[in-house]
Amino acid sequence: MHELGLCDAMLKMIRGIMEEEAIEEVQRITIEVGSLSGVVPAYMEDCWEAVTDGTELEGSEFVVETVQGTAQCMDCDAVFPADVDHLKCPECGGQRLTPLSGRDLTLKEILVS
Ligand SMILES: [Zn+2]
Numbered sequence: 001m002h003e004l005g006l007c008d009a010m011l012k013m014i015r016g017i018m019e020e021e022a023i024e025e026v027q028r029i030t031i032e033v034g035s036l037s038g039v040v041p042a043y044m045e046d047c048w049e050a051v052t053d054g055t056e057l058e059g060s061e062f063v064v065e066t067v068q069g070t071a072q073c074m075d076c077d078a079v080f081p082a083d084v085d086h087l088k089c090p091e092c093g094g095q096r097l098t099p100l101s102g103r104d105l106t107l108k109e110i111l112v113s
Pocket residue numbers: 073074075076077078089090091092093094
């Protein structure tokens with residue numbers, strides 16, 4: 001599963017930050033997921049529980065925020081909000097699209113307790 005690898009990478013990154021900043025306990029982690037990234041927030045939460053099981057981050061609150069992505073139609077140049085389930089131009093119905101934003105997964109905030 002795609003999300004499991006992402007959570008694993010996220011865990012490594014957060015541990016790196018904890019070490020650098022001498023953080024002992026994390027209360028809440030917030031990540032932002034673009035609507036065109038293909039990441040399913042609910043899977044992300046499940047995978048986070050799995051990868052943090054038995055670690056110092058077990059039980060930390062994990063918040064996944066979805067950011068609306070945008071795409072541009074290659075046929076009529078319209079720019080519109082898009083997510084992976086609705087990849088169609090609202091203006092002309094075209095399906096040749098260029099994603100402009102919303103493909104990223106970023107660590108937004110680490111709340112230290
Ligand atoms: Zn179009």
